[in-house]
Structure formats: structure tokens, C-alpha cells
Amino acid sequence: MRHGLILWREDELSLADVTARQVRLQQAIAAAGLDGVLIYTNHVRSAGVTWVSGFTPYWSDGLVLVLRDGLPIFLTALSKRVGEWVKSVAPTFEVAHSPFPGKLAGERLAQLGAKRLGVVELDRMPGGVVDEILSVLPVELSDATELFTAVRGKADRAELDLVRRTDDIAREAFKAGDIKGRLAGDFTGPVERAVRLAGAEECYVAVAPDLSQDRRFIRTGRQELGRTFAVRLSLAYNGVWVRRIETFSAVSEIAARLASVSAELDRVSPAFPANGSISAFRLPYGAELIDWHLEAPHGTRPLKVVADAQTPLAAPVPYGILTTAFTLDGETIVASRPVGLGDSSMREAAE
């Protein structure tokens, strides 16, 4: 569940920012000849609704119905008491309550005489919700994932600023970790505390406890740390997700080298385009690339692998998280950084 700070922060993501997104989606809906688009959300599959409204449910689920015009409607089984909280953190849609939100969506669509409804990730929509809609209205359902992805793929300035801010929180939080700790939890506990004190709404921490043995990440805090280890911080702030991986060592000479590599990556990564290529990415001198992948928001998923050495990027993404694994001076290093935040990306987003 989400239980960090969830707030409407007009100075970071304004009503005008969100309205502009809604208008872009509504234009695409009309161009596709649809009466509306339905987007599902729970705290795992939150990204679609968060983008179109700024809202993430802390618990339970809901639907956002975006019609050709007017305010989107958030349909939820959450109580009216919780509805007051929803309105306080997302003044961007109408909130409608029903124990059966799909049925309520069907009723609203029937009132409009709707015939064609697009559904983002139709295959993944909970079957019970689809049954509820169709029990009220025999509407034609079609998959609207491509339509949504095309609109969503263009970043806006507010989003890219939030990515930078979220990454700043992650970078600062890593400083709280105790690299001389014996167990993973000795390092990750203070890091998570720092992330949450900075006002993040969610934080997942994972550790590759001994990079000389295994590069895979696990969640346990009870694992002993090896000579070099990596920590993956996945955090959400104001609806934007960032992952940052840093590699650490308790051995001072190695630690100094790792800090230098980290600083170098911080310098080059933001400007690197989120276009699914790595050919021009600047690894530290002498490094040998082992593996890489690019993650990005996709549909209802906050972050999903969208490209790697075998798979090219299929559609533009608003920003990316590039993860690289490489060897340098005999040590394995894993690093993740946001990409697609350079000046040209920011200019395009502002337009």
C-alpha cells in the first residue's frame, strides 16, 4: 500500500498541467471515434490514472472514465469518507462512489448513449469490472493501450521536473546508509527513513548483497553484506517513479572509486536520450558493459522494462531509467539513473 505523504502540490503539478494532459487524451479519444476511455487503477497499476489526474489510491481500486469532454470521473468502491480524502489530494476529477464501480461506469455511459469505449490494457482489466459494465450496457469494448501510450509518451515539463526532484531525494537518501553495516537492513533501514522523511509517497528497497557472487536483487534485510553490494531504491514522489541503484563497498579504496563512478554517471546520465539505445552512453573509462535495460512508465505500470540489448524500444517514452551493469578494475558495478532529462528534452516538454 502507499502510506507515505500524499498531497496535492499545486506548485509541483498544477491543475493546469493535469488539465492539459486530459485535453490531449480527449482529443485522441475523439480522433479515434471513441466515446470515452476507461483506465483502471490500484496502487500497483497506478500510473495511467496518476498521469491523467495526479491521483494514486493508497488502497483498493478504481476506474477513471475520460469522456470526449468534461471532467473525468473517478469511480470507486472506496467509502464517501475516503472520498473526501480523495478530493483533497486530487481536485482534478469528479468522484463517484459505488460498491460496483464498473456498473456505475456502465450507467454513466448509458446516460450518454455511448457505443464505443476504449479500455487501457483491456486484457488486464479485472474480469469482475468488465462484467459489471456489460451487465448495464452492451457497449463495444476495444483496447486503448496504444492510443494512451501515444499520448502518454510525450513528457511535460512538470513531469520531468518531478523526475529530477525524485531522483534528488534518492541520491540524498543513500547518504544515510551505513556502508560498514553487517546486514542489508543496517544500510537500507536508514535509507528508507530518509526517503520517507523527504516526503516520498512510497519506497521499495532491494539489495544485491554480494556482487562478487550474484547481481540479482532481493528484499530481505537479514542478508550479510559482501565486499561490494548494490542497493536499488524504487521510490514514488508526487506520482512519479524513479529507480536509482548505487554500488557500495566498506573497503575504503573501492568505496572512493565507486563514489567517483557514481558522480560521473550523475553528470552524464540526465542528458542521455530515453530512446532505447545505449551505443553513445558514456560508461567510465575502462569499464566493460555486461548488461543494460531501460525502464519507463507504460500504461498502468509505473515502471516497466521497455528496451534492452535484445528488445528495441517500441514507442516513445516520457523519460527512462537506464540500468547498466559493468565491470571496472575487476569489480562488478550496477547503476541506475534517470535519462531523457537533458536541455532538449526539457525544451520539448515545455512546448
Next chain:
Amino acid sequence: MIGEIRKKRLIEAMLEAGLDGLVLYGNAWQNDYLRYAADFGILEGEGLAVVTRDGDVTLYLDDELEGERAAVECPEVKTVVADDLIGTVSGVIGRLGNSRIAAGPKRHLPYGLAAQRGDLRFEDATALVDRLLMVKSADELNAVRSAARLADEGYAVFRNAAAVGKKDYELIAEIESFFRNEGVDDNFMIIGVGGPEVRGMAPPLGKILKPGDLVTTELTPCVNGYYVQICRTLVIGEPNEAQRKVFGIYNDALEAGLAVVRPGVTAADIARAENDIFRAHGLGEYVTSEYTRVRGHGLGLFPDTKPHILEDVNTVIEEGMSMIVHPNTYNPEIGYFVHGDSLIVRADGPEILTKTPRELFSVGARRIAA
């Protein structure tokens, strides 16, 4: 070990029901069905477990990072990462042919999975799995007891962190840091800060604790997949007379509910016992859905599992269930108030799991946040 025990129970239930296969869906919100079969605590993306009557379990995940983690954290389970989760699992099920396959939980099962099954339709596995989730084995109950210890310790951390000037989300930062150090996988937690204007709990809103505030929380740590909850309310400063009086009513309601718990009663009986205390004080209006959701609920691999403790739920309480009784609701004089303890249902009554004293805790108004 505990995963093997669950798998054995699941296969036995399948055989008893004459099923050839089970398809169980899960995500980090509703993970209980998936975890029961595959023993994986999914965090990102979605998963499906396919279980066959000969005991074969395969976990299908759509997230590469989660697939990597599953391979390390539960190596005994076959894991397949598939971006096209629905197409992949549909193909697997299709190869099972015209056999009896049930799927669940019904409401959350992805639409595409049922659509691709076509005329062969899934049977509904919801009741079969819900029963296994509710009535637990001895090993599962031991896991629940372990989580209870951390619920108590977590609440002590929460109490110690509360101070004038502290923000609500800073309290949660302390708790989460403590839980990560203790190996707690997850924690369901909501909070309320203030007085009569507070009508419920939610994620933190950045409220600053001040003298006279009630600070309510549900704390629900998860250890090895099993959740246990504690609900308590504390006051910043000395409780006033109204707060003390209201605490007495909620404490009586909690004790009345707990006194009823034993095998053979219904969820409704427990709810009625709690609510009768409110009605006796002229507060009957505040036990309706306008002001409160449930009067308790089951606990296990989901923090809000069946049975829901409500006056219209006639689920029979059985030995081996774990649940919380919590008469949480709004009070017009002092605001939203919570008070509840987790328990295991034993033949002779409830085994109370949470040991934090049932009192209205007070944090000195002079304790100022650093």
C-alpha cells in the same frame, strides 16, 4: 516449509473438489491467492500461478525484476517471466484441454484470461481458496504469532516517536525504518491526527502533532507473508475527560467483541456484541456504514481478509482463524477513535496475540520533536 504445507492443502482441496487445475491471480494489493500457491511476495506488476492436480506449480510474472527476485527468494517454484502474461498463461491452460480448471479471485481475474478461455469457462475458485486462507494450519498460525510480536514492537516505536511538532509522515518514516531492519516485508498502515474534525484514517497529509490531538493508527506488519494488526489511539498531552470517557466505551466494545469469539458463533455475533455497547451509550448511529467500515476482519496473507466482522455477515467462526476485533469508528465529541487487538480462534476461545496494554496512551505535551 510453510509454502510446502500450503501447497499440500491446496492440492488436497483441489482433489476433493475434482479439479484438474487452478489459476490464481495476484498483485501487491491482493496477493493472498498467488502467495498461497507460489509463496512469492509480489511487489510490482502482476502474477498468475498455475497449479495442476499432480502438484506442479508454475509462477508467471510480467515484471523482469520481480522474476529475478522470485528466482532467488523462492527457488523451489518454477518461475516464468512473460511480458504477455495473459497470452502466455492462456496458452498453458489451452494445452490442458477440456479439463476442470478453476480460477480466482473471481473479481480480479484478468478479463483477457477468461475471454481467451471462451466456451470452456473457468470454474470459480474463490470459495475454495477463501476457506484455506481463513482456516489456517498450525505452521501458518505460528507465522501469525511472529508477526504479532512485531506489531507490538512497532507500536512502541510509534509511541516513542510521537512528539509535539512532529509531522504525521515522519512517524511513518520511523516505523518503516524499524520494520525494514526487522525484516518485515510490508506494512498496511493508515493514520489520523486531530480532533472532532477527523472522520477516518488515511495516508499522512503532513499534519503537525499538537497538544490535545488524538493520534490514531492501524499498524499491520507482514512477516513471511502473514499480517497481524494492532489499533491504538494516543493523545498528545493529558487526555481530557471526554477522551477518557470515550476510550472507556471503545474498550468495553472491544472486550465485548472478544468475549464472544469462539468456534461456532458468527461474524455477526461478534459485531453485534461490539455495537450493542455503542447503542447502550446512545451512539448507535456511529456503528453504521456512514461512519465506519467493519468491526474487525480476518488476517492472514491479506491484511483485510474474510470474514468481515459485520452484523450482516453470517460466516461461522472456526478454530484456526486469525482476525482482529476493532470497534473503530467516529465519535462526535472527540473524533475518529481506534482500538483493536488481533487473535487466533482456539477451541476454548480467543488467543489474544497483541500484548500492548489496552489503554489510552498519552505522550507528554512537553515532548517536542527534535
